[in-house]
Every structure is written in structure tokens, then in C-alpha cells.
Amino acid sequence: MQTSQRGNTRLPIAMPQAGGSQMPDHVGQQLGSYQLIQMLGQGQWGSVYLGEHVHLRTQAAIKLLHGPWDEREVEGFLGEARTLASLRHPHIVRVLDFGVQQGTPFLVMEYAPGGTLRQLHPKGMRLPLQTVVAYLKQVAFALQYAHDQRLIHRDLKPENLLLGHDRQVWLCDFGLAVVAHSARSQPVQQTAGTLAYMAPEQLRGHVTAASDQYALGVLAYEWLTGSRPFSGSSIQVAVQQTLASPSLLREKVPTLPPLVERVVMRALAKDPDARFPTIEAFARALEEGSLEDATGRTMPAPEAHYVTARPSSSRGLPSGTITLLFTDIEGSTRLLQ
Template sequence: MASPTSRVGQQFGNYRLERLLGRGGFAEVYLGRHQRLAREAAIKVLHTYLSDREVEEFQREAQIIAALDHPHIVRILDFDVQQGVPFLVMDYLPNGTLRQRHPKGERVPLPTVVSYVAQVASALQYAHEQRLIHRDIKPENMLVGRRNEIVLSDFGIAAIAHSTSSMTEQVSAGTAPYMAPEQIQAQARAASDQYALAIVAYEWLGGERPFEGTSIEIFAKHLMIPPPSLRQKAPSLPVEVEQVILTALEKDPGQRFRQIQAFARALTDASQRGQQPNHVLLQASPSLPVAAPLPPSASNTPVAPPSQKTVAEQPLPPAAPASHASVTTPQTAITASTDFLPPPAKTPARQLSRRTVLIGLGVGTGGLAGAGVLWWMNRPRSSDTTGTASTPAQPAPLYTYGGHTIDSINIVAWSPDGKRIASGAPDSDDTVQVWDASNGAHPFIYHGHTGAIITVAWSPDSKRIASGGGLSDRTVHVWDAANAAHPFIYRGHVQQINAVAWSPDGQHIASAAGTALDKPPDKTVHVWDAANGGHVFTYQGHTSYVNTVAWSPDGKRIASGGSDSTVHVWDAANGGHVFIYHEHTSHVIKVAWSPDGKRIASASWDNTIQVWNAANGGIVLVYTRHTGYINAMAWSPDGKYIASGGDDNTIHIWNATTGTPVLSYQGHTRRVQGIAWSPDSKRIVSCGDDKWVKVWDVFGVLPNRAG
């Protein structure tokens, strides 16, 4: 690593480095001056040298970060790699950081803290909706803008460095006093940023951080010890404010606020109106019915948003060789339950043994990135006796398919004849794989795309597959499902293909495109001839990019959901006769029609799945049991159940009429990306970010299925 002042006078890109502004664990920041325009910028030079492979990954990640456009996020103006050293060019903000404005030990007035939290939470909410996690929230990374606004920095470090193997250890380590328990366990998520921001707010209000000591001592306290009373440090602080802070500091991320902006709003409410804690913490919209009411005792209890109960999980099989598909039969438990509600009182944090903490922290093995964390991430999970049903049903896990060569599997689709499954993967894999649904055997691989596979759909007769590509591909391929022969390519979109859907008669395809970093959002759905790609018409009703599209069972209507938080239902013949469903508050990720065509289910990053009348948008129920973003959702072909999964690593199966939860499946160790039912509604295939495609049997376990 170069010494802190050795780069002064050097030139990076068009900028000459004039003086050192600061340095941290990941980078040095210099004041740079453009050689032709004489403009000043902050140049962040990372402490690493990248291989050729890492250069490509850095450039891809940096391009994503540079696309962030928010008033409370520092703009990245340029980026490059110079002699193996990556650097970022950012807006220069000369007013320093909030650490400089409020040195350690200084208490900050409550109204000021509320303002700071609201601005930072606004930036983080935006980033989370782009599926980016900061991972290093602290006062040093909060800059003061030219108009005294707060601007969050170091997204470039937190996201870009995390993607390069040479810096993974440093980023995993993070900044100990602000790290959430799950981040210490190398499982950072959006809720980890909320925890860190709550630590910062605690420090400002109380004059000191809740946990001090050596790094190992701090990590152990994050994992095991509740934070000390904030009001003992600041007796004049309203109890409502303390309760909001402590909720955001829950050990279990599922017990924190569902979104970071909800934390900021609750803090604002508590400071301004002195509400009771239970009023501050309510997250449900009063205009929407919930799937199942809380018990009477819960209405007066200051609990965080509900999380589903824990079920037993056995170790997953070892990773399969990249050269061929593997089929395994993990012993994964699925717990049947009719009660997913949290206990009326706040659940105590799970107590960890000293041995578990030391192993999890990797003591003696180089810290968080050592063998201890690898063990922690892959450890068997014991059953939580407070969370499981007393006599859980045990449907049979059938097998695990491991044919892809990358950890993240985007999509799965079951053929309508029930005989085969198709799965698609991104990045270096870039394949669609088709295999025997009964045992995972006889796979063949479609290599036609030039980039990530985002979406896959079978034709109604199971003879063809349509697959959509990512940013480096931007096409839809239609090909023979038996042997990948005779493909034709639809090139009508100029951006990533987010969704494809066949008409029930197999004659047409609807495709929806997303965003591209080099072009404005597409915002359209194309309807075209499935035989030759002939364009029929384009639907242009959305105001942001479209994430999902589904054809009604009778073929007369199409439902499309987008990042404008709406679902549009329109005439499949010409795009007319539109009505718009407005009840979501964030990106709509999936839509599905009930098999009888009378209802639509829509899944959103507002952490709800809403079921509503397909004719007029009247709400039937709202399912709110997931504790993270929802990425996948499918209606069973028999119409009785909906399966949903997401960033909480679980799949819920619940009654499509009442919203009553039935099963929770925890066979995946990372977020769930795709779900599909078998045509007979007896099996489910699921995929996610843990490499594995899992096929499991629910027949005989779901109500009215036994026998």
C-alpha cells in the first residue's frame, strides 16, 4: 500500500492530485484539479491492485454506483483503473464530515439528529431500492454539502470493494462499532444499514456509542448484549425516542423496521408528537386490510414489524463441480403452521455461547474473513423452540440441482406438461439449463445469450422457451425446448429484458424491458408474434421501467407491474381499456393471475403481496409476513395457495383466499430469487443466491391435500 502522501502530484485520469484530504481503511481521498477545466473534484484512490478479471468487475460495479442520482448521495463523476489501481472521481464538498462537525463525545440536539437521520435514510432508502447496501454507515462518511445538507459518501467503497476479492476481507471487517450482528456473520442486508444508522443516532443523542472495547469485544457485544439504556445517558430524552432507537438496534434484522425510511419517520413522529411506542412503531397502512389480525394483547405492545417463525434447517450439500449438473437430496425441514404471528411481547435476543461467538468471529484465523465466518455461514441451524410448531409436518425434499457455475440463480420455470424445469443464471454463467423435473437428470444447456439470463418462460404446449437477457444482451430468444434448436431473436427492446410471458394460445409473447445505464428507462411492454417476432403493438402506460408481466388465463388481458409502484391491467389485443392499481408504495416486482382469472396478486418491495379483484382493483387481502424485499411469487395452478420468497431467505406458502400462512420453507441460505409450482400443484422448484435449485414436495402437507 502506498504511503498517505506519496500520490500528491500524481495524475489520475484528467486530474492532478494536489493534497490529501483524508484516508481510511479502504482508500485515500485527494483534492484533484482537472488539467483542462481547472475544476476541483475529490479523487478516491483505493488501497488495492486489481487483476484483469477484477478490473472488469470494478468497472461494472462502478458504473452501477455512478448511476445513483439522489440529492443526499455524493455524485461519482468518473472512474477508471490506472496501472491496476482503481479510483473514483467525486464531487468535492469542502465543508467536511459530521464527525468533524460533532467530535466524539459531543451530544447533538434531538431536532438536529432527527434531521440528519431523515436525510441519510432518504439516501439509503433510494439505494436499497436499487438493491445496493452501503455497509459502512458512520459519521465519517456523512459529508456536509454546500447548502448545509447531509450527503452520504463511500457507496463506491462499500459496494465496489465488496465485489473484488482482493478487498473482501477489509470490507467484511467494516467499522466495528457500527456493524450489525448479521454483518459480523458476513450476511449484510438492507437492515444492516438501519442498525448502523441507529448506532450513529444513539451516539449523537447519548454522547457515546453503545458498545466500546477491542474489536473482538465489540463484535461479541453486538451479537449478545442489549444496548445500554439511552435515557440513562440522556435523561431528558423522550421514552418514545429511545424505543424507536432500540427497535432499530434489534439483534434480529427481522425485528427492526421494515424499511429504513420507516425508522426515520418513526423517529420524527416520536420527537415531534411524543406518541406512545406502540403508535410510533405501527407500519401497516390503515387503508389496507391485513392478512390476519394481531391478537388483542399485541395491540398494546411496542413490537417491531412481524417476522416469521424459525424452522429447522439441515446442512446443505457441498458445492457441485462446475463442469456438470449435480443432484442431491438434502434433509431440509418444512414446518407446517397456521400461526406465523410474532409473540405478543418482544422476543429476547437468542443467547450465543462464548465458543459460538469466538468461532463466528474467526478469532485466531485473521478476523471476519477467516475460516470462522465460513463455518458460521454454512453452519447447521438448530430449531428455535419459541418459533416452531409443536409437531411440524415433514414433506419430502426431493433433490437439489447444481448445474450452474455461479452462486446466483435468477429464475426457474416448470414446463406446462410437468416433465421439465428450466433455470437461468447471470454473469459468468449466462445460460438457460433444461432438465428432467423428476430427478434433475439429462440436462441440456442453451448458450445463445451474450449476457445474464433475467427471465424464462415456457410456451403453453411445452415445445418452446422464451428467454430474456440482461444489460449486455437486451434480447429475447425463442428456441426449441427439446434441443435448443431453431432459435429466433427479438431485438425490439434496447434495454435489459425484465419479463416475458406467452399468451395462453401460444401465438404471442409480451416482453417488458427495464433500465439500462446508457439509456433512459424503457417503460414499455411489447406484444409480438411468437412464431416470427413480428411486432403487434407497444404498451406505453407506465412512468418507470416495467418489472413483470402476466397474461390472463383467458388471454384477453395483460397485467404489468413497474417501478412506478403501480400495476396496469389492459386489453391484450390493443393495449386499451386500462385501469391502474395504485395501492403499492414501492417497486412492483411480480404479478400473477389466479387460475380462474378473477384475482391478481402483486408483490412489491414495500414488503407486501396484495391480492385484489382483477375487474376493478378492489383489495381482497394484503400479506405482510416477509421481513425483507419480496423477489418471487407464484399462484398454485389449483388456485388454493400462493408461494412467495425474498431477501429473508424463506419461502412462505399461504392460503390465497384468506392469507393464512401454511408453510415456511428455509432450505435456502441466501435470498430467494425464483419460485414455480408444478402443474399438478404438488411440488415447488425454487432458486436463489446460494447456487442451488431446489425441488421439494408439498403434497400431503398442505391442508386438504393429504391422502
């Protein structure tokens, strides 16, 4: 059995082999301090297992990134993983541990018992305005925390939003395959699911914090109207994201307050400078707009129906099930230049 690198500790593990579309099933093997007890998901860049700590009997999601990777990629991964592990926010999934086995990286992450928002709200489902406001505030506050630390998510979508305890939203997948994507090219056809949320400047290769705001604007549009701003093939969506204006929200949902429409459309501006100055400002403007009725009159504020924070705990990981889907595009966390 091979050994893995975790700081200065070497632990016996077994890891996937590179090559092929189907990776070996490692259920029953030990990865670091965790026994792999169930495969939860598999994607182009990695596999996720349910793991149980061999001593504490706590559970975690173990993400194995397909390898092997070369030395430069491994060093890039370790730097990314250290940054991710340092993030502490009520609405960001915690990275608990990470390591490398013969050039193949892995991460140990906490559970989100409710799965993803994509699972909870399938494509085409319209959500109540106050539910959208609650979701966006949680995601925006998490992203504002990351932006304040000069980090950009780059791949915001419902599959990367998990439901934790008390139905809190947890943001995950801050571009965990950054180095792999830089070294392993990918056909544009495989990026369609993510292209729908990509800002025009991101499609041109220039990403800023405002790109995350655009993606959150797409989420707001989709949840409020039941459809994304643009549809079609990969190429068609990319062209529309860059050149076309989306239909107004009130053309699809006339009962939406006018200010909500203006707020979302501003977040979807082609020019990043025309969007809100921060992603938190976007979320607060949407909340303010939600207090209007369809005629523009201000209504009383509704009672909050979501939890804004979860306490930290040293009593081990929460239990439950998680679904981690894999980013198949170069949507990585990077330091702002």
C-alpha cells in the same frame, strides 16, 4: 507516462505503486483530465487527492485505490463503479468518472465543502434531538433510495457522512473497495471503528437492508447519548453486538421523549425482522417521537432547519474541501440476492 482505461478513451496518468504503508505522493501529475494538486488523505485501501480539471478548472476529489489488482478484481470494480455512478440523489455524493491504470482503479467524485460529520461532531458529543432527526431523515432517505434499487451500503458511520452545501448531509463510500476486500484479508483489530455500527447478522456474514437500519440506529444512539451502545475491544464489541442489550437511552439522557427511546431501541433489535419495515419508516417514526416531551405529551412540530434536496447542475463541480476516510472492513455495496 502510462495510460488509463476510461470507456474507449486512453488518457495519460501516473498512479501509485503497490506495497508498503506509505504510498508515493503524486501531486503535480495528471490523472485523466485532472491535475493532482494536493493529497487530502490516505488509508489502507487508497489515497484521496484534490484534483483540478485541466480545461474546466473545476475541482474534484480523486480517489486512488491501492493496487495492482488482478483481472477479476478489476472487472468487479468496474461493475461497482458503474452502479455508483448511476446513483442520483440529493444526499448521495456523485461519482463523476472512474477508470483503471494497470490494474489500479480510481474514482472522481464531487466535493463536500464541510468535511465529515465525525469531524464536526467528535466522539462523545451529544447533539440536540432535532439535529439528530434532521441528520437521520436525510441519511435515511438516501439509503431508502439505494435500497429501492436493491443496493446496501454496509458501512454507515460518521466518517462516511459528509457535509455539502447549505450543511446538507451527503452519504459516501458505498463500499468502494469491495473487490479488494474480497481478495485481501484484514486483521479484526483494524475493524474496530466500523464494528461498532455493524448489525449482528452482518457480523455473521448475512447482510440485508435492515443492517443499514441497525447502523443508523447506532448513529442515533451515539448522537443522542454521546456514546455508542457498546464499547471495548474488537472482540468485546462484536460479542455485545450479537448477544447483549444496550442500556436504555433515557438512563443516560432522562429528558429524551419515551417514544424516541422506543424507536431507537427497535432499530437496534437483534432480529432484523423486529426492526422497522424500511429505513425511511424508522426515520419518520423518530421524527414523530421527537414531538413528545419527556412525559410523553405531544408538542408542536418545530420549524424545519435543514434542506432536503439540492438541485442538480451542469455548471461544473462545487468547490471546497473534502475529507474521505477509508473503509478498512468488507463493507461493500452489493445487490440484494
